[in-house]
Amino acid sequence: DQQVKQNSPSLSVQEGRISILNCDYTNSMFDYFLWYKKYPAEGPTFLISISSIKDKNEDGRFTVFLNKSAKHLSLHIVPSQPGDSAVYFCAAKGSSNTGKLIFGQGTTLQVKP
Amino acid sequence: NAGVMQNPRHLVRRRGQEARLRCSPMKGHSHVYWYRQLPEEGLKFMVYLQKENIIDESGMPKERFSAEFPKEGPSILRIQQVVRGDSAAYFCASSPPGTGGNTGELFFGEGSRLTVL
Numbered sequence: 351d352q353q354v355k356q357n358s359p360s361l362s363v364q365e366g367r368i369s370i371l372n373c374d375y376t377n378s379m380f381d382y383f384l385w386y387k388k389y390p391a392e393g394p395t396f397l398i399s400i401s402s403i404k405d406k407n408e409d410g411r412f413t414v415f416l417n418k419s420a421k422h423l424s425l426h427i428v429p430s431q432p433g434d435s436a437v438y439f440c441a442a443k444g445s446s447n448t449g450k451l452i453f454g455q456g457t458t459l460q461v462k463p
Numbered sequence: 464n465a466g467v468m469q470n471p472r473h474l475v476r477r478r479g480q481e482a483r484l485r486c487s488p489m490k491g492h493s494h495v496y497w498y499r500q501l502p503e504e505g506l507k508f509m510v511y512l513q514k515e516n517i518i519d520e521s522g523m524p525k526e527r528f529s530a531e532f533p534k535e536g537p538s539i540l541r542i543q544q545v546v547r548g549d550s551a552a553y554f555c556a557s558s559p560p561g562t563g564g565n566t567g568e569l570f571f572g573e574g575s576r577l578t579v580l
Contacts, residue, residue, distance in 0.1 A: 354505075356505075382566055382567045384566075384567050384568065386571075391573070391574075392573050392574075393467070393554050393556075393571030393572050393573045393574050394506070394554070394571045395571065396568050396569065396570070399566060399567065399568060439505055439506065441506075441567065442567075443566070443567035446519070447565060448511045448518055448519040449494060449496050449511050449519075449556075449558060449567065449569060450496075450508045450511065450519060450521070450522070451498075451506075451508060451567050451569070452508070453498075453505035453506040453507070454505050455503075455504055455505045456505055
């Protein structure tokens with residue numbers, strides 16, 4: 351039972367253009383959604399999050415959009431840079447306050463110079 | 464500026480042996496989480512610990528796996544009688560009190576990669 355899904359295993363964009371990474375979820379009880387970025391042989395690093403009571407959160411080049419009715423969130427990176435090439439994981443947190451995150455399978459982003 | 468420290472980074476075990484993975488949280492962090500990543504999959508929650516307490520172990524396999532976070536020293540994830548299916552990357556994360564549980568923002572280590580022959 352995959353509660354958080356990232357249906358695109360990979361995405362390739364040109365440097366300077368917009369990258370849009372998508373994530374769908376099934377559990378309407380999630381209260382936070384997060385994006386983590388992971389380079390090979392490293393641990394995930396927190397990128398940006400959004401509370402379920404909001405529909406948009408922006409931090410520099412990164413913006414996360416949440417559409418609760420569609421149970422869908424997306425991460426926009428503008429402009430994309432070669433250093434953004436990594437695996438991006440969408441994650442969701444329930445209301446249990448135990449730090450238990452449900453991760454998607456990840457999307458590998460390649461930004462071409 | 465020490466982050467979450469995990470060791471060993473790579474561990475090779477034969478079937479039936481024991482694996483011990485260690486995790487030292489970031490300074491000032493008292494909450495530790497273990498996640499497992501199987502090949503081509505996302506990370507799966509295993510266990511959440513505070514000093515001397517297991518808070519949530521809902522993701523831990525019922526047998527052969529155990530975790531502890533003693534009053535002194537690192538957190539330990541122990542896998543007894545390893546099987547090939549245990550081969551994975553095991554990530555430890557930490558958070559200061561409140562943050563991880565409230566917002567989900569965790570600080571991850573670089574992982575320990577277990578290979579079972």
